[in-house]
Amino acid sequence: MSVTDQTVAADPFVVAGRELHSRLLLGTGGFRSLEAIAAAIEASGTELVTVALRRIDPEARGSIVDVLESSGVQLLPNTAGCFTARDAVLTAKLAREAFATDWVKLEVIGDDRTLLPDAPALLEAAEQLVDDGFVVLPYTNDDPILARRLEDVGCAAVMPLGSPIGSGMGLLNTYNLRLIRERAGVPVILDAGVGTTSDAALAMELGCDAVLCASAISRAEDPTAMARAVRLGVEGGRLAYRAGRIPRRLHAQASSPDEGVAEF
Amino acid sequence: MTVVVNGEAHELPAGTTVRGLLAALEVPGGERGVAIAVDAEVVPRGEWDTTELDDGARVEVLRAIQGG
DSSP: OOHHHHHHHTSOEEETTEEESOSEEEEOTTOSOHHHHHHHHHHHTOSEEEEEEEEOOTTOOSOHHHHHHHHTOEEEEBOTTOOSHHHHHHHHHHHHHHHSOOEEEEOOBSOTTTOOBOHHHHHHHHHHHHHTTOEEEEEEOSOHHHHHHHHHTTOSOBEEBSSSTTOOOOOSOHHHHHHHHHHOSSOBEEESOOOSHHHHHHHHHTTOSEEEESHHHHTSSSHHHHHHHHHHHHHHHHHHHHHOOOOOOSSOOOSSOSTTOOOO | OEEEETTEEEEOOTTOBHHHHHHHHTOTTTTTTEEEEETTEEOOGGGTTTOBOOTTOEEEEEEEEEOO
């Protein structure tokens, strides 16, 4: 095992008492096939993978649950598509029945155009689900105060967005993300907006505990290769965060000694 | 009686249970990963055999898909 591998192995990521060995969560939306999901899971090293609940489709072929089970990952059901606290709570309860897990990635969306979270409804749903025994991982705005309120009501992590879902615009407000990280007593998982590896690395360098990535991998030209790339970005960013980056300076600082310079 | 399943009206014999409805629907892939709500209330798997549907009931039959 290399020094790097040892450093990664000695740095577990713990959510609600569960120790995970990968800091990359994978969303399954947008993949072209179940086979592509299985390949991306392997390449990403992820242990936590999201699914959505929808009305049964009589034409559907194959089961994503089978694919995820044979990959050995933990399912993380989401409440995507819910626009009210009531719908999100009911969807979470249905997911608990369907998958026998009390973990939920809570989404309460404000509108179709931005897919941004509806903050008051999100907080209301989070509180209800925590009271009902769920491990709640809320998809939230990059708002430090809302993140704190979500933690206060008992969420197991907070999942601020980097930019809107599927936009690939990266991290639009690194200042807010740093404030969230600075105050949070629960894991901070950067969710939404990752477009490529550097976005995931930046999130980790800011101190985020993990990154959830869906579209950047699933809609890439080569999803398996991108899964590997984002994994390396997450690992590299985490190592850099722990290694401690140098401060930014306005002016140059010579890296070669000033003394003993030849005079011609 | 008429029961609305995933937004579509279905004619079913009176006394049909949730389990009976699932059998009639011939859900592809069986019952794994399926969850059911009747009139916006979750029906736990353990109660599928005993929960009878009322005329006019609104049933949602859901399962996992790719997402998130």
